[in-house]
Amino acid sequence: MSVAFVLHRAAKVLTLAGPQRPRRGREMSDLCILEDASVAVDEDGRIAWVGSAHNLDVPGDPEIVDCRGKTILPAFVDAHTHLVYAGDRKDELEMRLSGADYEAIFAAGGGILASVRATRSADEDALVTATRSRIRRMLRAGTTTFEIKSGYGLEPATELRQLAAARRLAREDGLRIRTTCLAAHAFPEDVRDGRRTADDFVSEICETILPAAVREGLADYADVFCDRGAFSVEQARRVLARAKELGLGLRVHANELGPTGGARLAAELGALTADHLLFVDDDDRRALARAGVTAVLLPGTSLVLGKPFADGRALIEAGVPVAVATDSNPGSCALENLGLVLALACYGNRLSPAEAIVAATHNAACTLGLAHEVGRVEPTMAADLLVLDTDDPRDLVYHAGSPLAWAVYCRGRRVDRLDEAAKS
Numbered sequence: 001m002s003v004a005f006v007l008h009r010a011a012k013v014l015t016l017a018g019p020q021r022p023r024r025g026r027e028m029s030d031l032c033i034l035e036d037a038s039v040a041v042d043e044d045g046r047i048a049w050v051g052s053a054h055n056l057d058v059p060g061d062p063e064i065v066d067c068r069g070k071t072i073l074p075a076f077v078d079a080h081t082h083l084v085y086a087g088d089r090k091d092e093l094e095m096r097l098s099g100a101d102y103e104a105i106f107a108a109g110g111g112i113l114a115s116v117r118a119t120r121s122a123d124e125d126a127l128v129t130a131t132r133s134r135i136r137r138m139l140r141a142g143t144t145t146f147e148i149k150s151g152y153g154l155e156p157a158t159e160l161r162q163l164a165a166a167r168r169l170a171r172e173d174g175l176r177i178r179t180t181c182l183a184a185h186a187f188p189e190d191v192r193d194g195r196r197t198a199d200d201f202v203s204e205i206c207e208t209i210l211p212a213a214v215r216e217g218l219a220d221y222a223d224v225f226c227d228r229g230a231f232s233v234e235q236a237r238r239v240l241a242r243a244k245e246l247g248l249g250l251r252v253h254a255n256e257l258g259p260t261g262g263a264r265l266a267a268e269l270g271a272l273t274a275d276h277l278l279f280v281d282d283d284d285r286r287a288l289a290r291a292g293v294t295a296v297l298l299p300g301t302s303l304v305l306g307k308p309f310a311d312g313r314a315l316i317e318a319g320v321p322v323a324v325a326t327d328s329n330p331g332s333c334a335l336e337n338l339g340l341v342l343a344l345a346c347y348g349n350r351l352s353p354a355e356a357i358v359a360a361t362h363n364a365a366c367t368l369g370l371a372h373e374v375g376r377v378e379p380t381m382a383a384d385l386l387v388l389d390t391d392d393p394r395d396l397v398y399h400a401g402s403p404l405a406w407a408v409y410c411r412g413r414r415v416d417r418l419d420e421a422a423k424s
């Protein structure tokens with residue numbers, strides 16, 4: 001396979017070289033950095049070679065991209081998003097900032113059911129178009145792999161339409177997207193007003209929605225919002241056990257609003273991830289570590305909602321593998337820039353910059369079964385690369401939110417200037 005181009009003489013290449021399993025404890029601090037190094041990318045969009053710049057020896061006449069003064073790292077992997085939705089909830093932002101609580105917002109027609117109404121009335125094309133513009137911004141900020149959840153339908157047709165929209169974006173735009181059926185995101189209107197019971201809805205998820213998502217090949221994972229005011233541990237166990245039976249991997253929204261047992265349930269069922277984890281104790285952390293569940297931290301949501309931050313430091317010290325993700329969604333956190341959220345994981349969750357980088361790349365890839373493909377800079381892996389306009393990766397945290405992405409590649413293709421490419 002011939003080499004298409006070489007990112008040459010970067011000040012640093014963060015390879016994260018090592019095993020494909022999730023990193024935990026001290027392993028999370030090791031970025032395996034090469035200095036004055038180059039990365040060669042083949043015609044197939046794979047990494048052909050990585051090493052010290054003066055050892056570069058590639059056949060043919062590849063394009064040489066001068067990367068002096070730059071840092072190359074694996075492109076980000078966003079392991080928790082709710083990107084497929086219609087409408088927005090910007091009005092709630094102002095209500096919340098002027099002191100309204102969730103109940104008041106809900107009473108004014110806002111909250112998750114507002115997104116459900118908008119998403120139910122949007123067709124697949126509209127969902128694809130809206131999501132595509134969000135993903136374009138995320139590509140520019142350095143994310144090339146996405147987990148996308150449903151959860152704004154709360155009935156079969158819309159849940160499946162959301163998942164189909166995500167699959168279509170993967171197909172049509174050449175994106176790497178893994179999908180999660182989150183029908184158990186909230187209770188729909190007819191449960192809230194007593195026309196049917198919560199358990200009836202749980203049965204619909206187990207008997208209709210999940211089997212259809214699997215039958216149509218639309219879902220890779222299932223997720224449940226197991227928390228106060230949402231699904232109880234018993235209800236969540238029913239949904240997740242059924243999902244497991246259907247062959248889906250498990251993810252759990254756990255312990256965001258209180259010590260509600262979601263984290264223990266994730267450990268008990270061998271889930272891939274337990275996400276949020278604001279309220280966990282030593283026993284929960286031990287259970288997660290023993291079961292090898294990855295904790296997905298979502299500090300953007302804590303920031304936007306003014307909530308406490310999960311104790312990421314304690315999770316790492318307990319030996320729990322940690323990932324970090326945006327949680328990008330229309331209500332509680334519409335942040336899209338995982339580079340910024342990675343910085344919040346340092347300031348809020350008390351990760352070091354190196355740990356946060358591992359959390360937003362390799363460890364996130366592991367939770368999506370993609371550790372052979374993305375998350376490290378090693379030969380044969382996909383050339384999903386982020387080139388930063390700095391020689392110090394700690395600038396991601398130090399200058400959090402600055403536009404540091406100098407170039408972003410997905411499978412060897414530049415994806416940070418798709419709009420310019422479309423114009424020219």
Ligand SMILES: [Zn+2]
Pocket residue numbers: 080082253327
């Ligand atoms: Zn979420």
